[in-house]
Amino acid sequence: MGSNQPKMTEAETAAARKQVLQTVRQTRLGRALLSALGKAQVKIVFSDDVAAAADLGDEKNIYGLFDLRNDTLYVDARAPLHAQLHFFAHEARHALQMQQDRKINGASETASIHLISPVTMLYLTRLREIDADVFAVCFVAQNDLHTGSKHFSEMCKRGGLFAKTDSYSRATLYEAFLENWQAQEVPRDMARSARAVLSAFVQNTALLNAYNNFALHVWEKTAFAAAVEHAQKPSSDYFKSFRAAALQKDKAETPRQIFNKSAEAYGRLLVKSGAPDYLSGIKTDDLAKFISEENAQAHPEHTTNYAYERALENFEMAIKHYTAAPANSNAPAAPRRAKKAGPKP
Secondary structure (H helix, E strand, O other): OOOOOOOOOHHHHHHHHHHHHHHHHHHHHHHHHHHHHHHOOOEEEOOHHHHHHHOOOOOOOEEEEEEEOEEEEEEEOOOOOOHHHHHHHHHHHHHHHHHHHHHHHOOOOOHHHHHHHHHHHHHHHHHHHHHHHHHHHHHHHHHHHOOOOOOHHHHHHOOOOOOHHHOOHHHHHHHHHHHHHHHOOOOOOOOHHHHHHHHHHHOOHHHHHHHHHHHHHHHHHHHHHHHOOOOOOOOOHHHHHHHHHHHHHHOOOOOHHHHHHHHHHHHOOOOHHOOOOOOOOOOOHHHHHHHOOHHHHHOOHOOOOOOOHHHHHHHHHHHHHHHOOOOOOOOOOOOOOOOOOOOOO
């Protein structure tokens, strides 16, 4: 993905796409995954510049992406095949997660104000990324198991592709899976090994802290930006729905309940086609607590340079603004963004 590399031709990106999809089709789980993506009408795009293809401005070092705006899955066409398989499986899982979330939230009789809170955004992001990475590791492992390829061992190597962009590596997730898998004498049932990946992810402080900041950045640019945009538009549908949800705050689902519903839904994805049920035997409340509290070093209060505190304050200001506005009248002053806190004593 280096900027000094010549741009790939359409034929070259098409060849990369063909090779990956052919590899995916070699397993039952891969075929089921492609079928599910097809039913969800997800477009699959391979590009030598994912950020540019997805219109993300100056974003750098993006190897894979699922864009919810247009249901498009992007994969870096320059990456090695083993990495492309991981990216593809990871982002495909995100696409199916979003499909489940739409079903869950669309079926809800009462919109929950907590659904757009920074707390929910942060911990759902952790859940989604963990779920996507657990799936991707197991997906690559199954491909090796059925085809005899060396993709899994390549992903186990430290450094290389990921080391160029961050201090954390998916290699630790693959190592955790492999250690547990070999201890069981390489069984076909991957659930225990998948849970080892979950544990390794939660212990990866750098990875979780990166997602803390990512989740709050997304919240700031989407949920809060929309609240500010519509703050002076009491006749808009957004204003009315936000106000109605805020007034029902005490009766709404909590962030923990929202998390639990999503975890249960994700745990059912593609299991009949060979995806490991790594949540088997784990209560969703226990999973939420594990993801939220197991790694004290990754708490968002201490790792986001006050972004977490500012987000909570901004969200509460937005709720007060919308609930204070009488229906069908001029709204009071718009919610102001919280000032950056000074250093703690």
